[in-house]
Amino acid sequence: MDFEWNDSQPIYRQLRDRVVAMMLDGVLREGDPLPSVRTVAAEYRVNPLTVLKAYQQLVDEELVETRRGRGMYINAGARTLLLRGERQKFLDEEWPRICATIQRLGLKAEDLLDAASAKSAKLDSRKKER
Incomplete structure (x- = not known):
């Protein structure tokens, strides 16, 4: 590996x-x-x-x-404990940087939702191909 x-x-x-x-x-x-x-x-x-x-x-x-x-x-309960901790870590450490980038680029919520929908659709089509 x-x-x-x-x-x-x-x-x-x-x-x-x-x-x-x-x-x-x-x-x-x-x-x-x-x-x-x-x-x-x-x-x-x-x-x-x-x-x-x-x-x-x-x-x-x-x-x-x-x-x-x-x-x-x-x-x-390990997964639940991890999710809680990792979500908080993301919100505290990564999200502020992401928000700053979003603001710097002038992106809007609908831009992000459109991009997320497109990404999700692409992943779904790959799963169907298998």
């Missing part, structure tokens, strides 16, 4: 964010086990301690639980 590491953020944080994205996308669901530390370390060619640090961060955030001798599992 090819994955480009971003130099502006620690690898353990990028691994944590990748697991979070998988949870939000529904690839990993409540009760599912996380891939083993060794498997992830080998797949991404990183130190197992780096993977463990990423997983520990998920445990600290109460998104994942450790089951002694069995591994780590996604907690019930």
